Amino acid sequence: MAVTExxxxxxxxxSGTVIDHIAGGQALNVLKILGISGTTEAxxxxxxxxxxxxxxxxxxxxxxxxxxxxxEVNKIALIAPAATINIIRDFKVVEKRNVDLPDEIVGxxxxxxxxxxxxxxxxIRPRMIVKGKNPVLLRCTYCEQPLADRIxxxxx
Amino acid sequence: xxxxxxxxxxxxxxxxxxxxxxxxxGSLEPYARGKRSDMLAGKILALLFFEPSTRTRMSFETAMKxxxxxxxxxxxxxxxxxxxxxxxxxxxxxxxxxADAIVIRHPKEGSARLASEFSPVPVLNAGDGAGHHPTQTLxxxxxxxxxSCLEGLSIALVGDLKYGRTVHSLAYALSLYGxxxxxxxxxxxxxxxxxxxxLSNKGTRVNETSDLREVIxxxxxxxxxxxxxxxxxDPVEYSKVARSYRITPEFLAGARENLIIMHPLPRxxxxxxxxDGTAHARYFEQSFYGVPVRMALLKMLIxxxxx
Ligand SMILES: [Zn+2]
Numbered sequence: 030m031a032v033t034e035x036x037x038x039x040x041x042x043x044s045g046t047v048i049d050h051i052a053g054g055q056a057l058n059v060l061k062i063l064g065i066s067g068t069t070e071a072x073x074x075x076x077x078x079x080x081x082x083x084x085x086x087x088x089x090x091x092x093x094x095x096x097x098x099x100x101e102v103n104k105i106a107l108i109a110p111a112a113t114i115n116i117i118r119d120f121k122v123v124e125k126r127n128v129d130l131p132d133e134i135v136g137x138x139x140x141x142x143x144x145x146x147x148x149x150x151x152x153i154r155p156r157m158i159v160k161g162k163n164p165v166l167l168r169c170t171y172c173e174q175p176l177a178d179r180i181x182x183x184x185x
Numbered sequence: 186x187x188x189x190x191x192x193x194x195x196x197x198x199x200x201x202x203x204x205x206x207x208x209x210x211g212s213l214e215p216y217a218r219g220k221r222s223d224m225l226a227g228k229i230l231a232l233l234f235f236e237p238s239t240r241t242r243m244s245f246e247t248a249m250k251x252x253x254x255x256x257x258x259x260x261x262x263x264x265x266x267x268x269x270x271x272x273x274x275x276x277x278x279x280x281x282x283x284a285d286a287i288v289i290r291h292p293k294e295g296s297a298r299l300a301s302e303f304s305p306v307p308v309l310n311a312g313d314g315a316g317h318h319p320t321q322t323l324x325x326x327x328x329x330x331x332x333s334c335l336e337g338l339s340i341a342l343v344g345d346l347k348y349g350r351t352v353h354s355l356a357y358a359l360s361l362y363g364x365x366x367x368x369x370x371x372x373x374x375x376x377x378x379x380x381x382x383x384l385s386n387k388g389t390r391v392n393e394t395s396d397l398r399e400v401i402x403x404x405x406x407x408x409x410x411x412x413x414x415x416x417x418x419d420p421v422e423y424s425k426v427a428r429s430y431r432i433t434p435e436f437l438a439g440a441r442e443n444l445i446i447m448h449p450l451p452r453x454x455x456x457x458x459x460x461d462g463t464a465h466a467r468y469f470e471q472s473f474y475g476v477p478v479r480m481a482l483l484k485m486l487i488x489x490x491x492x
Contacts, residue, residue, distance in 0.1 A: 144314050145294050146296040147295060152274050170298065171295025175379065
């Protein structure tokens with residue numbers, strides 16, 4: 030049976046989470062924020078740079094058999110503010126929501142200030158206060174240095 | 186009005202909290218001048234200086250001892266050996282077990298906030314790298330309040346406004362009082378835009394110039410800071426700049442009668458010694474006021490009845 034290219038790319042999943050409308054090229058960073066690494070056992074599909082009316086190019090991430098919790102997903106608003114989250118059960122979208130950055134982000138982004146105590150071997154996780162959501166503006170809890178540009182470069 | 190557990194950054198202070206510190210400092214000034222007190226008898230203050238700052242350390246030590254308390258000290262040599270091995274988190278947990286409060290000075294920015302997360306006792310930030318030094322700002326404000334006026338103030342901040350975080354923190358605090366601030370610095374050492382924006386967002390009028398003569402006759406306070414030679418690759422350029430930011434009695438000829446001149450000290454050439462005898466000089470008073478201000482903070486944090 031012949032399958033079309035599109036079907037291969039966007040084959041529906043039975044259950045799990047689909048993260049759609051990720052800015053083109055950011056899918057791997059999204060996985061990084063979600064703590065999903067190359068050694069994961071989850072069935073995972075990553076589709077990159079497909080055409081999107083809204084974004085020009087977009088990425089899609091599908092995680093099978095796992096419903097991502099709101100607080101773990103919200104962190105991806107750092108680099109993919111337009112992302113939408115679809116929770117799938119039995120091939121149906123049972124929940125659809127946007128991402129909303131939390132007020133504080135712990136252990137996801139490191140401070141860009143090389144003299145900051147959070148960039149040492151002290152037993153703490155980098156902590157950022159979210160001062161602005163659109164555009165994203167973070168402030169290091171420790172040294173108070175702001176972080177607004179190239180946030181993806183500072184993902185842990 | 187004062188419910189803080191730690192003193193880490195001026196950003197944590199409301200105007201009311203600053204006022205309560207300055208008011209208490211005022212009432213403690215006689216003790217700073219030598220009147221006997223046992224307000225903090227039996228209390229121990231740990232001074233953790235991971236880099237040397239003899240003046241600040243002695244000022245805290247004086248404040249504590251004048252109120253009848255004791256101090257334990259980590260010398261700079263021990264400080265530097267610890268900073269290579271043990272984590273700061275562990276150090277403050279250990280020392281926090283010996284003392285009622287910890288004063289910390291450390292080369293890394295944000296280290297005082299980290300210390301406060303692990304310390305079982307209050308932490309006072311005495312300077313964290315290029316970061317904060319809130320007790321300096323509070324003593325500056327106390328000096329202005331005592332020797333000039335915090336309300337409707339017109340102040341010129343002069344010198345290195347780019348790297349000098351003391352002035353950033355002072356400018357921020359002055360914005361809470363609606364001061365009129367003039368920034369005077371060489372072009373290459375201007376205050377970062379982010380801080381200026383922060384000030385104007387608070388409704389503070391901020392003017393900027395590189396010509397000190399332009400403003401000298403129209404301000405109540407002249408806050409001088411040191412311009413470091415290292416900031417200038419060209420020694421000729423440095424001496425030119427240094428000359429134009431040097432205060433002499435002649436320079437002050439047209440100044441307001443009640444103008445006061447402040448400086449966080451140590452000074453190098455910014456203020457001629459001949460200015461010391463004029464009615465404008467306040468930098469030695471300013472340095473002394475560090476004692477009652479630090480007394481006030483210690484009393485608020487660890488004095489009986491502060492819990
Ligand atoms: Zn930082």
